[in-house]
Amino acid sequence: xxxxxxxxxxxxxxxxxxxxxxxxxxxxxxxxxxxxxxxxxxxxxxxxxxxxxxxxxxxxxxxxxxxxxxxxxxxxxxxxxxxxxxxxxxxxxxxxxxxxxxxxxxxxxxxxxxxxxxxxxxxxxxxxxxxxxxxxxxxxxxxxxxxxxxxxxxxxxxxxxxxxxxxxxxxxxxxxxxxxxxxxxxxxxxxxxxxxxxxxxxxxxxxxxxxxxxxxxxxxxxxxxxxxxxxxxxxxxxxxxxxxxxxxxxxxxxxxxxxxxxxxxxxxxxxxxxxxxxxxxxxxxxxxxxxxxxxxxxxxxxxxxxxxxxxxxxxxxxxxxxxxxxxxxxxxxxxxxxxxxxxxxxxxxxxxxxxxxxxxxxxxxxxxx
Amino acid sequence: xxxxxxxxxxxxxxxxxxxxxxxxxxxxxxxxxxxxxxxxxxxxxxxxxxxxxxxxxxxxxxxxxxxxxxxxxxxxxxxxxxxxxxxxxxxxxxxxxxxxxxxxxxxxxxxxxxxxxxxxxxxxxxxxxxxxxxxxxxxxxxxxxxxxxxxxxxxxxxxxxxxxxxxxxxxxxxxxxxxxxxxxxxxxxxxxxxxxxxxxxxxxxxxxxxxxxxxxxxxxxxxxxxxxxxxxxxxxxxxxxxxxxxxxxxxxxxxxxxxxxxxxxxxxxxxxxxxxxxxxxxxxxxxxxxxxxxxxxxxxxxxxxx
Numbered sequence: 001x002x003x004x005x006x007x008x009x010x011x012x013x014x015x016x017x018x019x020x021x022x023x024x025x026x027x028x029x030x031x032x033x034x035x036x037x038x039x040x041x042x043x044x045x046x047x048x049x050x051x052x053x054x055x056x057x058x059x060x061x062x063x064x065x066x067x068x069x070x071x072x073x074x075x076x077x078x079x080x081x082x083x084x085x086x087x088x089x090x091x092x093x094x095x096x097x098x099x100x101x102x103x104x105x106x107x108x109x110x111x112x113x114x115x116x117x118x119x120x121x122x123x124x125x126x127x128x129x130x131x132x133x134x135x136x137x138x139x140x141x142x143x144x145x146x147x148x149x150x151x152x153x154x155x156x157x158x159x160x161x162x163x164x165x166x167x168x169x170x171x172x173x174x175x176x177x178x179x180x181x182x183x184x185x186x187x188x189x190x191x192x193x194x195x196x197x198x199x200x201x202x203x204x205x206x207x208x209x210x211x212x213x214x215x216x217x218x219x220x221x222x223x224x225x226x227x228x229x230x231x232x233x234x235x236x237x238x239x240x241x242x243x244x245x246x247x248x249x250x251x252x253x254x255x256x257x258x259x260x261x262x263x264x265x266x267x268x269x270x271x272x273x274x275x276x277x278x279x280x281x282x283x284x285x286x287x288x289x290x291x292x293x294x295x296x297x298x299x300x301x302x303x304x305x306x307x308x309x310x311x312x313x314x315x316x317x318x319x320x321x322x323x324x325x326x327x328x329x330x331x332x333x334x335x336x337x338x339x340x341x342x343x344x345x346x347x348x349x350x351x352x353x354x355x356x357x358x359x360x361x362x363x364x365x366x367x368x369x
Numbered sequence: 370x371x372x373x374x375x376x377x378x379x380x381x382x383x384x385x386x387x388x389x390x391x392x393x394x395x396x397x398x399x400x401x402x403x404x405x406x407x408x409x410x411x412x413x414x415x416x417x418x419x420x421x422x423x424x425x426x427x428x429x430x431x432x433x434x435x436x437x438x439x440x441x442x443x444x445x446x447x448x449x450x451x452x453x454x455x456x457x458x459x460x461x462x463x464x465x466x467x468x469x470x471x472x473x474x475x476x477x478x479x480x481x482x483x484x485x486x487x488x489x490x491x492x493x494x495x496x497x498x499x500x501x502x503x504x505x506x507x508x509x510x511x512x513x514x515x516x517x518x519x520x521x522x523x524x525x526x527x528x529x530x531x532x533x534x535x536x537x538x539x540x541x542x543x544x545x546x547x548x549x550x551x552x553x554x555x556x557x558x559x560x561x562x563x564x565x566x567x568x569x570x571x572x573x574x575x576x577x578x579x580x581x582x583x584x585x586x587x588x589x590x591x592x593x594x595x596x597x598x599x600x601x602x603x604x605x606x607x608x609x610x611x612x613x614x615x616x617x618x619x620x621x622x623x624x625x626x627x628x629x630x631x632x633x634x635x636x637x638x639x640x641x642x643x644x645x646x647x648x649x650x651x652x653x654x655x656x657x658x659x660x661x662x663x664x665x666x667x668x669x670x671x672x673x674x675x
Binding site: 006087089151155156157158160161162164165166168169172173175176179180295298299302335337338339340341342343344345347348351352354355 | 405409445449453454455456458459460462463464466467468469470471473474477584588589592593595596599633635636638639642643645646649650651653654656659
C-alpha cells in the first residue's frame with residue numbers, strides 16, 4: 001500500500017490550477033536531465049540548450065518569438081474550441097490550408113504585374129498586398145475548419161476524427177501543389193514555390209532577427225481573445241455550453257452556434273498562422289511550412305490553462321523547446337526528435353498533475369479507517 | 370483475373386494491421402474507455418518490434434515485444450484515465466503526441482535498416498484453388514490471426530460471463546460496481562489487452578508490411594482504426610469488414626498509380642483518409658441509432674464511492 005492517498009477536494013484549488021503547469025514543467029525537466037545522463041551527455045549542458053542558450057543572443061530570442069507566434073495563434077483558437085467542448089485537433093490541417101491559400105494569393109497577386117509599375121495608385125495597392133495575403137490565409141483555415149463543422153452539424157460525424165483525417169488530406173494537397181503545379185521552374189527541382197514578391201511579405205519588426213509584424217498582431221490577438229472570453233456575452237455563451245451543456249440549453253444558448261463559432265474562429269487563427277509562416281520567415285511555400293505547429297499548439301493550449309495570457313507564456317515555452325531541440329542537435333549531436341519526447345512528456349505530466357486541482361494528497365493514517 | 374486476386378490479397382494484407390488495432394480499440398470501448406492514443410501506441414510498438422526483429426531475427430519475439438510495448442503504454446494511459454480520472458480525450462492525445470516523439474527518437478538509428486521480406490505462408494491444398502487460393506490462402510500468418518482474434522472476441526463478448534461483465538462495465542459502470550465488480554480493474558484489463566493488440570498491429574506494420582522503420586510509419590492508421598469502431602457500431606465482425614474495405618481503398622490507390630492513371634499520386638494518397646471521413650459521415654448520420662449501439666458510458670469517467 002502506498003503511504004499516500006488521494007482525497008477529493010470540496011472545491012477545485014485555484015492555486016493548483018496555475019501551480020500544476022509549473023510542477024509538470026519541473027518534473028519534465030528532471031526526467032529530461034535523467035534522459036541526458038542516460039545518453040551519456042552532461043545534463044546541465046543539455047538542459048541549458050533548452051532554457052538558457054535560446055535566450056543568450058538577439059538572433060535566438062528572435063527565433064524563439066518567431067516560432068512562438070504560430071503556436072500562440074493556433075493555441076488561442078484551440079482554447080476557444082476546448083472551452084466550448086468542441087474537440088478540434090486538426091489545427092495542423094487548418095494551418096496548412098492557410099499557408100496554401102496565402103501562397104496562392106501571393107503568387108497570383110505577384111503575377112498580375114502591378115508590382116513596381118508606375119501606375120496611379122500602385123503604391124497604395126502595394127500596402128494592401130500583405131494584408132490580402134493574410135486574409136487569404138484566414139479564408140483557407142476557415143474553409144478547412146468549416147468542413148469539420150458542417151459534417152459534425154449536419155451528419156453528427158465525430159469532430160476529433162474528421163479534423164484529424166483532414167490534416168492528412170491537407171498535407172497531401174500541399175505536397176501535390178509544391179511537387180506539381182506550383183513548383184518553381186527555376187528551383188532546381190526542389191519542391192517549393194518561387195519566392196514571393198517582396199511586396200507580399202510581412203515587414204520585419206526588429207533588425208538582426210527574422211521577427212515580423214505578424215508577431216505584433218499575435219499580441220493584439222491575445223488581448224482580443226481575453227476580451228472575447230472574459231468580457232463578451234458571446235464568449236460567455238460558448239463556454240457555458242462547454243461546462244454545462246444542459247444549463248446552456250435551458251438558457252437558450254445554441255449548441256450549434258457554439259460549434260460553428262469555435263471551429264471557424266480556430267480555423268481562422270490557424271489559417272492566419274499558416275499565412276504568416278509562408279509570407280514571413282519562409283517567403284515561399286514548402287512542404288515543411290509547418291513543423292507540427294498545429295499539434296504542438298494543443299499542448300500550448302493546455303499548458304496555458306486555455307487562458308490567453310497563459311497561452312502566450314506556453315507558446316514561448318514550447319517554442320524554447322523547439323529551438324532547444326535544434327540547438328541540442330547542432331551542438332551536442334542529439335537527435336532533434338528529442339523535442340517531441342519532451343513535448344509529449346510535458347502534456348502527460350500536466351494531465352497527471354492536474355489531478356491535484358481536484359484532489360489533495362494525504363498521508364494514510366493507519367489501517368483502521 | 371489473377372491480377373484481381375492479388376489485388377484483393379494485398380487489400381487483406383493492408384487491412385490486417387488496421388483490423389487488429391480496431392479490434393483492440395473495440396475491446397477498450399466496450400469497457401467504456403476511448404483511447405485516442407492508438408496512433409502513438411502503434412508507433413511505439415512498431416519501432417520496438419522493428420528493433421527486436423532487426424536484432425534477433427525472430428518475428429515471434431518482435432510481435433511479443435510490440436504487444437508488450439503497446440500494453441505498457443496503454444497501462445500508463447489506463448492508470449491516468451481510470452485512477453486519476455484525467456480527461457480521456459486529452460490523455461489520449463498526449464499519448465499520441467508522446468508516441469510520435471518517442472518512436473522518432475528511439476528509431477533514429479533504425480532508419481534505413483532493412484529487414485528481409487517476410488515470406489507468405491501458403492495454406493497447403495487450399496492455396497492452389499484458382500482465384501480464391503492466391504486471394505485468401507497465401508497470406509502472412511498474422512492475417513489469419515486477425516480472423517482468430519475476431520472470432521475469439523465475438524465468443525468472449527457474447528458467449529462468456531467475463532465478456533458480459535466487461536460489456537456491463539461499458540454500459541453502466543455504476544450498476545456493475547453495485548453488483549460488486551471491480552470496475553476500474555476490469556477497465557484497466559481491457560485497456561491493456563486492447564493496447565497489446567494495437568501493439569501487435571504496429572509491429573506487423575514495421576516488421577512485415579513495410580518492412581522498415583521511418584518516422585510516422587503508422588500514417589494515421591491508429592486514427593482510422595478508431596473511426597472503424599464507430600463504423601462497425603462496436604461489433605467485431607464489422608471491424609474486420611471495415612478494415613478490409615480500408616485496405617481495398619489503399620491498394621486501389623497504389624494500383625491506379627501503377628496503371629498510370631493521370632492523377633497525381635498525392636491526390637490519390639488522400640483516398641484512404643477521405644473515404645474514412647465519408648464512412649464516418651454515413652454511419653453517424655442517424656444519431657439515435659448510433660447512440661443505441663454505442664457503449665453508454667463511453668468516454669465517461671467513473672468514480673467509485675460517489
